[in-house]
Structure formats: structure tokens, C-alpha cells
Amino acid sequence: MTMQPASTEIALRTAVIVQELKGLEGPLLPILHGIQEEFGHVPQDALPVIAEALNISKAEVHGVVTFYHDYRRHPAGRHVLKLCQAEACQSMGSDLIAAKLKQLLGIGFHETARDGSVTLEPVYCLGLCACAPSAMLDGEVIGRLNDEKLDEIIAEVRS
Numbered sequence: 001m002t003m004q005p006a007s008t009e010i011a012l013r014t015a016v017i018v019q020e021l022k023g024l025e026g027p028l029l030p031i032l033h034g035i036q037e038e039f040g041h042v043p044q045d046a047l048p049v050i051a052e053a054l055n056i057s058k059a060e061v062h063g064v065v066t067f068y069h070d071y072r073r074h075p076a077g078r079h080v081l082k083l084c085q086a087e088a089c090q091s092m093g094s095d096l097i098a099a100k101l102k103q104l105l106g107i108g109f110h111e112t113a114r115d116g117s118v119t120l121e122p123v124y125c126l127g128l129c130a131c132a133p134s135a136m137l138d139g140e141v142i143g144r145l146n147d148e149k150l151d152e153i154i155a156e157v158r159s
Contacts, residue, residue, distance in 0.1 A: 007045040013038060014046040018053045028054060028064055032071055041072040069121070076119040077112040079157040082136040085122045088129035097133050097145050098122075104154055118157040 017034040021027050028050070035046050042065050051058045065071045083098055102108055105120060112119040128134035131143025137153055 010039070010043045010045040011049050014043075014049040015053070018050055022053055028056075028061070029068075032065060032068075036071060040075045044073070069123070072119075074112070077116050077157075079118040079138055080121065081118055081153065081157065082121045082123040082126070083109075084124070084126045084128070084132070084134045084136075086125040086129075088125075089133040092132035094133035094145075097135075097150065100147075100150060101153075104150070105157075113157075 014035055017038060018031055021031045021034055024030055031050055031054075032042055035042050035050075039046075047058050047061045047065070051061045054061075065073065081101070083094065083101060085094055085098070098109075101120065105113055105118060107113050107118075107120050109120055109122045123136065126134050126136055126141055128141055128143045133145045134141060134143045135145055135153070136142065137156065142149060142153070
């Protein structure tokens with residue numbers, strides 16, 4: 001049995017996702033979400049497959065991937081920590097929380113720790129304005145962030 005090059009494997013897996021979703025109205029975003037769910041990011045090798053199937057240019061697909069903050073172009077860490085940066089959270093100190101997290105983790109927004117433990121991403125509303133400042137760790141929302149909760153988050157992502 002011969003191993004297929006990574007780009008061929010990506011193209012084949014992408015083609016399956018595209019085939020399943022291209023019949024939807026406005027299929028590009030659902031396809032990109034499906035690809036990110038499959039690979040943990042949107043690989044560059046997936047873009048031409050999507051473009052050809054939807055009869056759009058690779059530049060259009062690339063533009064959508066780079067425009068929306070939810071799409072990653074590189075694999076994320078084992079944990080994904082999203083910190084709300086919307087106005088309500090800013091008014092309750094999310095800037096200080098962000099600075100502390102960046103210092104403790106040794107990374108900035110859109111970066112992954114060297115050990116691959118965590119990726120830090122900004123988001124612009126988690127719908128927890130009454131519980132600001134807020135974050136989301138691996139899909140689970142956390143409200144009323146304070147030093148104690150930050151310590152718990154750091155312990156979780158480093159375990």
C-alpha cells in the first residue's frame with residue numbers, strides 16, 4: 001500500500017466535503033466550516049478544490065478565508081481560547097485580561113504556544129455582555145473573568 005502525498009489526501013477529503021455541501025444556497029461558508037472541522041484549519045491545498053467545484057476563483061476563496069476571523073489558515077493548538085474584545089467586555093476590563101493572558105501564555109492573538117497547547121483568538125461578542133468580561137475555551141463559555149478564573153484557564157490549557 002502506497003502513501004498518498006499530504007496535498008492529495010487534503011484534496012480528496014476536501015472534495016468529499018464540497019460534494020456534500022455544494023448544493024446548499026451560498027455553499028462557500030458551510031464548506032469552509034466543514035473543512036476547518038475536518039482539518040482543524042483551512043489548508044491552502046483545499047482552496048483550488050473548492051474554487052473549481054463552485055466555479056469561482058481561488059482568489060475569491062482565499063479572500064473569504066482571510067476576511068473572516070473564524071477561519072484558521074494554520075492548525076490550532078490542543079485548546080482554543082477565545083477572548084471577547086467587544087465593547088461591553090472592554091468596558092469591564094478585557095484589555096487587562098488580554099494583556100495578562102498574553103504574558104502568561106507567551107503568545108499574542110492569532111498565535112499558538114510553542115508547545116502546541118493553546119491558540120489565543122479574539123472574538124467580538126460571545127453574547128455574555130451581562131457577564132463581561134468573557135471568554136470561550138474549547139467551545140465552553142466563561143463569564144465574569146477574574147484572576148482566579150484566569151489561573152484555572154491557564155492550568156487547564158497547560159495540563
